[in-house]
Amino acid sequence: MKFYITTPIYYVNDIPHIGHSYTTIAADILARWKRLNGFDVYFLTGTDEHGTKIAQAAKEKGKTPQELCDEMSEKFKEAWKLLNITNDDFIRTTEKRQEYTVQTIAQALFDKKLIFKNKYEALYCVGCEKFLAEKDLDENGCCPDHKTKPVLQSEENYFFKLSSFQDELLERITNAAHKQHIEIQPEERRNEIVGKIKLGLEDISISRTAVDWGIHLPFDKEQTAYVWIDALINYITGVGYPDNKEMFEKYWPADVHLMAKDILWFHSVIWPAVLMGAGLATPKKVYSHGFFTLNGSKMSKTLGNVISPQELVEKFGVDAARYLAVSLIPFGPDGDISWTGLTLKYNVDLANNLGNLISRTIKMAEKYFDLKVPQCSPDFELAKKTAKILEDDFTPAINNLYFHKAAQALQNAVTTVNQQIENDAPWKLAKTDPEKLPACIYSYLQAADLIAIHLLAFMPETAEKIWSVCAAQENIEETAKKYFKDKIIPEKGFSVSGAQLQQAQVLFPRIIAEEKK
Numbered sequence: 001m002k003f004y005i006t007t008p009i010y011y012v013n014d015i016p017h018i019g020h021s022y023t024t025i026a027a028d029i030l031a032r033w034k035r036l037n038g039f040d041v042y043f044l045t046g047t048d049e050h051g052t053k054i055a056q057a058a059k060e061k062g063k064t065p066q067e068l069c070d071e072m073s074e075k076f077k078e079a080w081k082l083l084n085i086t087n088d089d090f091i092r093t094t095e096k097r098q099e100y101t102v103q104t105i106a107q108a109l110f111d112k113k114l115i116f117k118n119k120y121e122a123l124y125c126v127g128c129e130k131f132l133a134e135k136d137l138d139e140n141g142c143c144p145d146h147k148t149k150p151v152l153q154s155e156e157n158y159f160f161k162l163s164s165f166q167d168e169l170l171e172r173i174t175n176a177a178h179k180q181h182i183e184i185q186p187e188e189r190r191n192e193i194v195g196k197i198k199l200g201l202e203d204i205s206i207s208r209t210a211v212d213w214g215i216h217l218p219f220d221k222e223q224t225a226y227v228w229i230d231a232l233i234n235y236i237t238g239v240g241y242p243d244n245k246e247m248f249e250k251y252w253p254a255d256v257h258l259m260a261k262d263i264l265w266f267h268s269v270i271w272p273a274v275l276m277g278a279g280l281a282t283p284k285k286v287y288s289h290g291f292f293t294l295n296g297s298k299m300s301k302t303l304g305n306v307i308s309p310q311e312l313v314e315k316f317g318v319d320a321a322r323y324l325a326v327s328l329i330p331f332g333p334d335g336d337i338s339w340t341g342l343t344l345k346y347n348v349d350l351a352n353n354l355g356n357l358i359s360r361t362i363k364m365a366e367k368y369f370d371l372k373v374p375q376c377s378p379d380f381e382l383a384k385k386t387a388k389i390l391e392d393d394f395t396p397a398i399n400n401l402y403f404h405k406a407a408q409a410l411q412n413a414v415t416t417v418n419q420q421i422e423n424d425a426p427w428k429l430a431k432t433d434p435e436k437l438p439a440c441i442y443s444y445l446q447a448a449d450l451i452a453i454h455l456l457a458f459m460p461e462t463a464e465k466i467w468s469v470c471a472a473q474e475n476i477e478e479t480a481k482k483y484f485k486d487k488i489i490p491e492k493g494f495s496v497s498g499a500q501l502q503q504a505q506v507l508f509p510r511i512i513a514e515e516k517k
């Protein structure tokens, strides 16, 4: 079983911020989860490096475009390393392999007469790197995203016959039984896409004459591929198209393309049409998430309120940053975040709930059992109760990319164990029924181990810490893989009677909330 997952390739005119981090962390959680479930995962991310904007920015900085791209793509690599992202490859559109693939696809479409030359005249926004229709402009006649007046551009360039794919696209998107069904999520955005396709697809320009910082078309060296076409093609370059047939046949089509909503159209309409034109399979799922606002306002470089991955990690640590990024707001719709909200969630979910479960369990084991897993006949009742919550709520949620729901299910599992501790009140049992104590502590440890296994994809380092503090045997990843396959708790439990536990450490120190300027 293979699973090919991608993030968009990020445009290098910007430094990595929480928007990029959000998509990439979500992709990483899914990639890790699939690996734990026995899938042969291929996880691709990278940077988009061509176009006027980059050439201009480089010029302003007194650099060559390539120098600027080298510098900026490095920043993305560093950010993903910091956030413990397990991408299998990092693709850059300025690499030779990308040029080769783009030219191969362009030539194939040209040979099939799906690309033709035409005169094109329209309003062009340099910021967006795209032509805008009159209806897209704001009341001042400016680009709504960039607040600048688009310029009238006229040129001879190449067009792709997008219109000829209208019926087939609709069929693949709307017919779930289609062999090459393209699933678009969330539902309401899928409906928007379908509605827009039904209005009719126009052929689109796919090349530029004035942009030199790009990939030259093989049949006309005067023209470069439009950045969007170039960028989309990275997904097949990344799995070896066209020369590494073995790899390509193994991983293509993509199981899921993840992205923010602003580029859903490109991924669910233009990209599948290009693939169909080239005779290649279309992606199975295209999933878009919403935009963030910070304290109700849009994050932007000019406003200076952009949250960087470094800031998140400095404040919360790597694992908590990963957890908070995907659990604070639902994956799909737009959402508003704030430092206060992040801190509150950190304190409630991690410091108070999860952190407390581990530290109190270990402290009791230390007090009553000399920091050893108590000797008793294995009691898995609580672990099974926890397992049921996770199986009913966590597993379907994460499989459907409802990361916030999966996180909530984890919290519910933790709360269940904490409540059991309150009900048992071991500190009372120690005086009244000391013979019941070993089974209690033992059961908390087993439940904590089970929670750790499910935490692995979200918070890999925390999961390992819990695993070793609780003296769970074997390797956590191997155990998780075995458990997810057959859902059987080992006969003697994960933490075996008599094993030496580790001192309780504070997993998540409480943080005082303060709003950053």
Ligand SMILES: [Zn+2]
Pocket (backbone or CB within 6 Å): 125, 126, 127, 128, 129, 143, 144, 145, 146, 147
């Ligand atoms: Zn614009």
